[in-house]
Amino acid sequence: MKLKKIGLIALISMFFMLFIITGAWAAIDNTKPSSPMKLVFIHHSTGGFWLADSNPSQTYGGLGAALMANNYYVSATNYGWGPGAIGDNTDIIYWPDWFTGTNSSSALSALYSETGQNIGDFGAWSRLVTDPGGENRIIMFKSCFPNSNLTGNPTDAAGTTPNDQFTVSNAKAVYNNILTYFRTRPDKLFVVITAPPQNESEYPANAMSASARAANARAFNNWLLNEWLVGYPYKNVAVFDYFNVLTGTDNHHRWYNNAVQHVTSGSNNFAAYPTDSGDSHPNTSGQQKATTEFIDLLNYFYNQWRSDPASISASEKVNIRQMTVSPAGSPLAGSPVTVSVSASSSDGSPLYYKFYYCANYGTSSYDTTPWTVVQDYSTTSSAQYTFPSAGNYIIVARAVLNPNSEPAALPIIGQTVCVADNNQVSISGFSSSASSTPKVGDTVTYTATASDPTGGSVYYRFYYRPDYGSSSYDTASWTMVRDYSTTNTCQYTFPSAGNYVVVVRAVKDPSNEPAALPIAGYAVCVNDNFQITSTAFSEGETIPVKYTCQGQDISPPLALSGIPAQTRSMALICDDPDAGGTFVHLVLFNIPATTTLLPEGFSSQATLGDGSVYGINDFGYTNYGGPCPPSGIHRYYFKAYALDTTLSLETGATKTDVVNAMAGHIIAHDELMGTYGN
Known part of the structure; x- marks a missing residue:
């Protein structure tokens, strides 16, 4: 009936x-958050002027007040901020120090808990009266206009390892590097603010013309917008092209007619809104234009991020x-x-x-x-x-x-x-x-x-x-x-x-x-039934020393249950997000869909004989490396994935290779977290 x-x-x-x-x-549009959302902004002078309320003595953009009106509770860093005064270092080459370097865990801990405005010398700005509590969930970060002085060629490929050079290749290497950390924190929204443009007259002498170096900055920012995040599985990273907005009156990056609009009119790559001919800091008109274009776009970034269950x-x-x-x-x-x-x-x-x-x-x-x-x-x-x-x-x-x-x-x-x-x-x-x-x-x-x-x-x-x-x-x-x-x-x-x-x-x-x-x-x-468990430890418990570098350093027994019928293969990754970045301990993929038990010490075998393939870990070998924290208690996540395909990767593939190859093919996944401290 x-x-x-x-x-x-x-x-x-x-x-x-x-x-x-x-x-x-809720539609993914420019609607502001329904309740206060905590945001922290890493910046120096240009960011300070951008945040500043209207005042008679300095340039200002009113960004702080606009963020307040859109339900963001905003804190900030400034010169001298944080562990080791890391707040001094906001050039592109220093971003790995913040997100993936040896001391990044202390910097990030301070950043996520920061509640101060740290206004400094750049103009007071308004914010919500009441702190909603908890960590900062949105992280905005920006380098200043000297970072638009990039050498090299516009189409240079990303370097493999970040260094201290202001080149197109190294800038790409830096952002590829920090993206590996962003991938581990889908519960945070990371908003890249591109470096603003510079006056032509303020480019230092170099064999390469100022025009060519400014064009490199344009090319790098276009790469961030159009190529950097291709294949990235989450919605927790966004880019606002501050550079483009400030290079011409008809240049825009905004929410327009219910869609994201990025428009570049003309070929100018120098500052169109400088304070004066000798000061590349954006003037009030430029900063206010950037505020108007950014706010609705930030709301869109926020709604897109929160539409992903991984953001919870x-x-x-x-x-x-x-x-x-x-x-x-x-x-x-x-x-x-x-x-x-x-x-x-x-x-x-x-x-x-x-x-x-x-x-x-x-x-x-x-x-x-x-x-x-x-x-x-x-x-x-x-x-x-x-x-x-x-x-x-x-x-x-x-x-x-x-x-x-x-x-x-x-x-x-x-x-x-x-x-x-x-x-x-x-x-x-x-x-x-x-x-x-x-x-x-x-x-x-x-x-x-x-x-x-x-x-x-x-x-x-x-x-x-x-x-x-x-x-x-x-x-x-x-x-x-x-x-x-x-x-x-x-x-x-x-x-x-x-x-x-x-x-x-x-x-x-x-x-x-x-x-x-x-x-x-x-x-x-x-819920699906897919689950990873171990007889050696339960969720949140201490991993026995036997499975660490201080013991036999063998892999713990792992059981896989509730494997979906359509599974073609499975993958297993073990990593530590508390190692000043994420440290990978095990990568194993193309595990047969019939596998229900990985016995204790399974990774001591060079091959498992069932078609499973080892990737490389961060110790530099294709096997399991147990917990080995230098100090403190770390968390170790054993992540199991059921896939609707097998991965066309070779022995020695990295975690990033495997994660990228799995995108769009994950049927079910589960995690088991254990802890270990030294």
């Missing part, structure tokens, strides 16, 4: 409204397990009910809960009915609802770690409540047997509780719909799990990973469904 039209429309409306609330269907930091990950309504039975209008939520955070941090409801579910006025907040964010995981009249309601709860900075993928749970009148069946409960997120193949029992005020029998029908939250949801088919019967429980086994809507109907007479059909829904996320 097909769903009756009014029931289908109502159900679609319900979950569409839920997605509007959570932002899960570990501290944002919240598991909402269950919602319960008490007392049991159908409430009467005006009678209080208590709604409670069971949830936890990945790191044990306290959660904040928000409760609200919407009335008129199942009627034509549902779409225009406003949501009513019952309890705003607090650490109380329950709230008391009093429904004003009989009818069907949706009750919803959110759970977050920071109520001032809601993540884009907002943890949410909802149920429907039928507030009884005396004339129809009312559904007073709909619960799941799952205590955590189910996986493919798990059997979950859903139980509905309903009553007929006249004391007659109640008939239940159960069904589900896949693709909840995707573009194909509206056209997906409903699957009936069990037709009408008086049994109020039903077992579901979900066929594949994804988001589903589970629904129950309850009626007195299944041959005569009422127009206002009593219905209850449950949203459920089904």
Whole structure:
């Protein structure tokens, strides 16, 4: 039997409204963040003037105020900032010191926790009054105009290792180098601000003409925009062409007509907005133009980044397990009910809960009915609802770690409540047997509780719909799990990973469904079963010394389970993100899809004899190198990937080679993290 039209429309409306609330269907456009987002800007004088509010004594761009108006909480570095005064060093050649060098871990720790404005001598700027808490999530960084003095040739290829030369080749090598770190932090957004242009008269004497060196700067910035990120798997790196914006009145890099626009008019590569002929710092007109063009583009970069599930930091990950309504039975209008939520955070941090409801579910006025907040964010995981009249309601709860900075993928749970009148069946409960997120193949029992005020029998029908939250949801088919019967429980086994809507109907007479059909829904996320585990240590535990450089330095036993049926091969990478950059300990790919166990010491074999291929690690050999931190406690991630292909790579391929080759072919992945300290 097909769903009756009014029931289908109502159900679609319900979950569409839920997605509007959570932002899960938000378009990637120039909409500002809905809650404050922390940003830190690495800069010197030009950046300071750009941030500055209007003032009579210096040039200014008003960027700080514009960022504040767009919900960014902004901090900054300056000369003399940070460990070893690294804030002095913002030339292109120094970026590896910040992100991948020997001491980068201390610099990054200070950068991510920075809350000061560090205005220095460059003009005060406005920002949001309240720090939303947590780390800086957006990192903007910029070199100054002397970095537009690049020698070499416009088409020079990237060097293999960064050095101290201001050449096109080395500039590319630097950015390729720091991209290896950005790849390890998809939870951060890194925004490159290209170096501004320079006055022709301020180029130092050189055998190469100033025009040629400025043209090299143009070519390098175009490479950053058009080539640098080709094949990069995440959305956490963006480039703003500050150079282009400041080289001509008709040159732009902006959000225009609902799209990113990059326009270069003419051939000028020198400063079009200098303070004067002897000072290449952009003047107020140039800085204000850059602010106008950058803000909407930053919002676009932000929304693009947050559309990627990888952008959700570990501290944002919240598991909402269950919602319960008490007392049991159908409430009467005006009678209080208590709604409670069971949830936890990945790191044990306290959660904040928000409760609200919407009335008129199942009627034509549902779409225009406003949501009513019952309890705003607090650490109380329950709230008391009093429904004003009989009818069907949706009750919803959110759970977050920071109520001032809601993540884009907002943890949410909802149920429907039928507030009884005396004339129809009312559904007073709909619960799941799952205590955590189910996986493919798990059997979950859903139980509905309903009553007929006249004391007659109640008939239940159960069904589900896949693709909840995707573009194909509206056209997906409903699957009936069990037709009408008086049994109020039903077992579901979900066929594949994804988001589903589970629904129950309850009626007195299944041959005569009422127009206002009593219905209850449950949203459920089904995970794939792919998992990597070890009998030697569990998630977050210390790796036994046996598997480190201070022991036998052999690989730990690793088990792979829940391998998807369409898997052609698997890959395994082990790396340490706490080594002043990311240090690679193991690269293994083209592991057969039938492999379920990599036994202890498997990497002591030169080849595994099953077609698996070793890549090279950062010790310089094709094998496993165990944890060997020089000091402190480091984290070691064993990352398993199920792929729909085999990789056309040779023995000795790097981690970067493997990651690039896997792009677009990852069916499922899982990670196991262990720690070790010296």
